[in-house]
Amino acid sequence: MKKDIILSGVGGQGILSIAAIIGFAALERNLFVKQSEVHGMSQRGGAVQSHLRISDKEIASDLIPYGEADLIISVEPMESLRYLPFLSIDGWIITNTTPFINIPNYPDLESLVTKINSYKNVIAFNADEVARKVKAPKSSNVVILGAASQFLEIPLENIKSGIKTLFGRKGEDVINKNIIALNAGIEESKKYIIT
Amino acid sequence: MKKLLLLGAEAIAQGAIDGGMSGIYAYPGTPSTEITEYVQNSKIAAERKIHSKWSANEKTSMEAALGMSYAGKRAMVCMKHVGLNVAADPFINSAITGVNGGLIITVADDPSMHSSQNEQDSRYFGKFALIPILEPANQQEAYDMAREGFELSEKYKTPVLIRITTRLSHSRYGVVVKETRAQNNNSLPDDSKQFVLLPAIARKRYKILLENQSNFLEESENSAFNKYFEGNDKSRGIIACGIAYNYLMENYPDRNCPHPIVKIGQYPLPKNLINKIYNECNEILILEDGYPFIEEMIKGFFDTGKVINGRLNGSLPRDGELNPTIVAKALGIDTKEGLPIPEIVTNRPPELCNGCSHRDVYEALNEAMKSFGEKRVFSDIGCYTLGALPPYNAINSCVDMGASITMAKGAADAGLIPAVAVIGDSTFTHSGITGLLDAVIENSPITVIISDNSAVAMTGGQQSSATGRLKEICIGVGAEPEHVRVLTPVPKYHTEMVDVMKEELSYNGVSVIIAERECIQTASKKKKEKSKE
Secondary structure, three states: OEEEEEEEEEOOOOHHHHHHHHHHHHHHOOOEEEEEOOOOHHHHOOEEEEEEEEEOOOOOOOOOOOOOEEEEEEOOHHHHHHOHHHEEEEEEEEEEOOOOOOOOOOOOHHHHHHHHHOOOOEEEEOHHHHHHHOOOOOOHHHHHHHHHHHHOOOOHHHHHHHHHHHHHHHOHHHHHHHHHHHHHHHHHHOOOOOO | OOEEEEEHHHHHHHHHHHOOOOEEEEOOOOOOHHHHHHHHHOHHHHHOOOEOOOOOOHHHHHHHHHHHHHOOOOEEEEEEHHHHHHHHHHHHHHHHHOOOOOEEEEEEEOOOOOOOOOOOOOHHHHHHHOOOEEOOOOHHHHHHHHHHHHHHHHHHOOOEEEEEEHHHHOEEEEEEOOOOOOOOOOOOOOOOOOOOOOHHHHHHHHHHHHHHHHHHHHHHHOOOOOEEEOOOOOOEEEEEEOOHHHHHHHOOOOOOOOOOEEEEOEEOOOHHHHHHHHHHOOEEEEEOOOOOHHHHHHHOOOOOOOOEEOOOOOOOOOOOOOOHHHHHHHHOOOOOOOOOOOOOOOOOOOOOOOOOHHHHHHHHHHHHHOOOOOOOEEEOOOHHHHHHOOOOOOOOEEOOOOHHHHHHHHHHHOOOOOEEEEEEHHHHHHHOHHHHHHHHHOOOOEEEEEEEOOOEOOOOOEOOOOOOOHHHHHHHHOOOHHHEEEEOOOHHHHHHHHHHHHHHHHOOOOEEEEEEOOOHHHHHHHHHHHHHO
């Protein structure tokens, strides 16, 4: 069993939180987990990425090789396309369609979403809106995680346990909001056919 | 067997704590910052009273650590690769004085310059100093090397260099942690003259260091971190250093590489293993996440031996970090490509945060400079370096810590007047004060702008050394009080800022303008923490 996941977005959008949740869930299953991130200048502008590798065997490289990623999980639409060179032929892109516009020449959103949907295996939706609908406006990242969860080969109970581990210190309320967000993402992803 | 999920940097920190360290000395620098932060946040470290406050710069860190070692206790110094340039003087000489308590210098290199001015390879510094180097391939080795490095150091009374790169430092994996050793007690060096590098004594100490070279070689040849893996296909032998070993093994998922491999984790190079693989194989491929340091050695000046494949003959790119795909290509293995990035994806270059005080400084400076000339703003290393990019395009140099002030002075000496320096508060205390002294002594016509956000911001908001005391320091160094101005960089004071800058730019001597406003990131972090209380 192996899952190579690229997580992407803009700094501050909670990518590392999703990575941590998946990581905790995988550890609970006694799987090997390797997770890399970027710090410093590479963080200051925006584009943030994390390579998350899960396996039932020891993991060698900290970086995912080109063409090997099973999933690109993105909380920002343009960022979901930046790491396409890593995506495997049958890999899935799961992305939020709410843009983070901090540059003057951000592309036209409609063209961007059309481009995203032109790829083979895509789940792209407005996670911010879904999060708002279930009264968890700060948890659009966890909504995206929910949408991606069917591809992780990790039981839902472990992912929920991962949420509890990450947000434990912030109290029951926060944990529950995030579980609701996770479930909303799962529901949303059911609208897409799994090949 | 307790397993922790640790970044490579954190593994080194935990290893050092478990190795009986009494103090860690450092200045923030990506990708080394997290080592010291881990110790600062560690409960065990607090219980054991392990020193972990930030130093003013890497040189003072190195010297303080050497002082702790002198007094018999174990110390670690941490820095990024260019930080070792700053610490080079005490570093090289610590090999000659030798140590008392174990001393480890941990350097984090940055191939591909993700957050740096260059991608220099610190293994050269280890060779230069003639000391053992440890280079971990993974997080477990990073932990073990830090934990056991103090023993190696005390065995030969030599400092030891640990060298990692960004991709290991900022990647998490499970690490088995071992028991925590006791710290040393205070003790004094046996030889009362050991640390006195007068020529007569230094020559004796140097001979001892030279004699130790054969001991260091023996350690490498018997080291658990250097391994020979047999292989039937001897058309090629592979030497892989540090993290490059991981990229190699990624290409053989069942760990079934057909070629012989030498995995290097400790230097000097183990002659026994290198001789064996060279003699047994037709060609050698050398994988290093850094400069072609070993490659050059083994190829030799005349390159008349067997074919050595690596960065120097195009088998690997000459610059930049390695990754599994680059290594696969060098091995002639088929690689996958994924899909190309579509044109619709545009760059998101790094930029200053919305509301950053540096923005207000640059808005004012750009306006003030209009009547004084272009291309004469010398700057430095920090978040404010981003002023080089649009929309500000405000600065014209960034070379090394503190160079802003001294380059401005040199340019003014050459007749480029006024010359301006833009420097941050932490960079100023790191290495700007001595430059200001030079300028003050000659009353150079320069204007120094200290953009003071009371933080070491780019590296994550660590504490700055002299917050609140910059004006006193500048006057203490000799700047004229009437020409040390303090401003608050906010939009509503834009006009005042421009006026003050114009006045000081016109002044034919040293001016210092301190623009004070806390970094919005650190300010908001503090607010969040306070609201929790």
